[in-house]
Amino acid sequence: xxxxxxxxxxxxxxxxxxxxxxxxxxxxxxxxxxxxxxxxxxxxxxxxxxxxxxxxxxxxxxxxxxxxxxxxxxxxxxxxxxxxxxxxxxxxxxxxxxxxxxxxxxxxxxxxxxxxxxxxxxxxxxxxxxxxxxxxxxxxxxxxxxxxxxxxxxxxxxxxxxxxxxxxxxxxxxxxxxxxxxxxxxxxxxxxxxxxxxxxxxxxxxxxxxxxxxxxxxxxxxxxxxxxxxxxxxxxxxxxxxxxxxxxxxxxxxxxxxxxxxxxxxxxxxxxxxxxxxxxxxxxxxxxxxxxxxxxxxxxxxxxxxxxxxxxxxxxxxxxxxxxxxxxxxxxxxxxxxxxxxxxxxx
Numbered sequence: 001x002x003x004x005x006x007x008x009x010x011x012x013x014x015x016x017x018x019x020x021x022x023x024x025x026x027x028x029x030x031x032x033x034x035x036x037x038x039x040x041x042x043x044x045x046x047x048x049x050x051x052x053x054x055x056x057x058x059x060x061x062x063x064x065x066x067x068x069x070x071x072x073x074x075x076x077x078x079x080x081x082x083x084x085x086x087x088x089x090x091x092x093x094x095x096x097x098x099x100x101x102x103x104x105x106x107x108x109x110x111x112x113x114x115x116x117x118x119x120x121x122x123x124x125x126x127x128x129x130x131x132x133x134x135x136x137x138x139x140x141x142x143x144x145x146x147x148x149x150x151x152x153x154x155x156x157x158x159x160x161x162x163x164x165x166x167x168x169x170x171x172x173x174x175x176x177x178x179x180x181x182x183x184x185x186x187x188x189x190x191x192x193x194x195x196x197x198x199x200x201x202x203x204x205x206x207x208x209x210x211x212x213x214x215x216x217x218x219x220x221x222x223x224x225x226x227x228x229x230x231x232x233x234x235x236x237x238x239x240x241x242x243x244x245x246x247x248x249x250x251x252x253x254x255x256x257x258x259x260x261x262x263x264x265x266x267x268x269x270x271x272x273x274x275x276x277x278x279x280x281x282x283x284x285x286x287x288x289x290x291x292x293x294x295x296x297x298x299x300x301x302x303x304x305x306x307x308x309x310x311x312x313x314x315x316x317x318x319x320x321x322x323x324x325x326x327x328x329x330x331x332x333x334x335x336x337x338x339x340x341x342x343x344x345x346x347x
Contacts, residue, residue: 002056002138006019006139006318009316010259011316012279018317018347019281020054020055020342020345021057021058021059021283023321024324025049025325027325028331028334034331035052036049047134047135047137050137050138054345056137057283057318058131058138059262060140061142061198062124063185064123064144064188066112066115068146071111071113074096075093097157100163103156103160104170108151114181117187117188120184124142124194127142139195139196141196141197142192142197143198143239144198144199147178147182147227148175148182148224149201149202150200150203162210165211165212179223179226183226183227190233191234194236196239198262199228199238200242201220204243205244206245207245208248209248221253228257228258238257238258238260239258239283240258240261241263242263243264245264245267247272251275260283260318262284265303267322270310273310273313273314278315279315282316282317283317284322285304285321286307287337288300288323289323295333300333301336304341319345
């Protein structure tokens with residue numbers, strides 16, 4: 001079963017094939033309809049394209065029963081066009097935090113509140129069972145999307161977050177409030193039957209860290225370790241995901257307890273293999289979606305080749321275009337990519 005391949009790779013155990021995932025492939029609705037011969041409204045549509053393209057890991061998180069936007073202050077920074085028709089474009093709203101004192105006085109637990117533990121555990125277990133029913137062949141984790149740094153981004157927006165982080169001492173207690181709120185949900189996930197918990201936290205930019213490195217090392221990563229201790233104590237695995245380039249902190253993230261790293265191609269693939277391939281499952285590849293989008297096939301093909309050559313030095317991996325498959329990748333590039341990747345998943 002496909003999900004077993006993912007578990008074997010995450011656990012760094014022998015497997016007959018590498019795992020495989022592709023984020024945002026569902027944006028290619030017409031392409032998937034053509035390939036499966038099914039309408040997107042067909043109840044078996046998702047299962048069909050997962051099977052066709054050997055997708056066996058589904059990215060998933062859930063931030064709980066409380067809607068932040070309804071419960072307290074958040075900053076809507078808008079959204080760039082991602083869907084082909086631009087239907088997901090959203091203009092930014094005014095930040096509700098007017099002064100740095102507003103930021104430094106913020107407490108995420110007080111602002112958004114928490115549901116009852118029993119209700120949240122029951123809701124999470126229902127999610128686990130629904131996902132298993134909808135995608136029985138795939139491995140799907142639990143986890144949070146708005147964790148410590150991504151939570152702060154959601155609340156303050158970039159401008160006020162960056163200004164607030166200019167005083168690390170005052171900002172630490174603010175980050176700690178996001179940690180304390182996240183800890184509640186990690187304790188709830190730990191009480192479910194889910195087999196892994198995914199920490200999504202966009203804590204760096206494309207170019208690397210946007211705060212002083214000391215903040216990551218003394219404030220953020222130690223709190224990840226506390227979250228993950230809860231997960232490991234429950235006998236579950238930890239997957240860590242961040243956009244951008246976190247090469248500088250990758251080994252420290254592994255030391256804190258991550259069993260797998262989900263990363264974009266901004267992180268040097270050779271570094272990830274050389275330094276972490278023997279102790280973490282690597283979820284990603286050297287392939288950049290921009291090369292597929294702009295038909296730079298020679299580069300994409302070379303990166304596919306390099307990925308699988310370097311995977312020979314890894315104990316576990318889930319292959320994916322690490323920075324997603326946006327809707328504007330041409331169909332022929334999708335075909336070329338899958339034709340090159342799928343036969344090589346077998347080890």
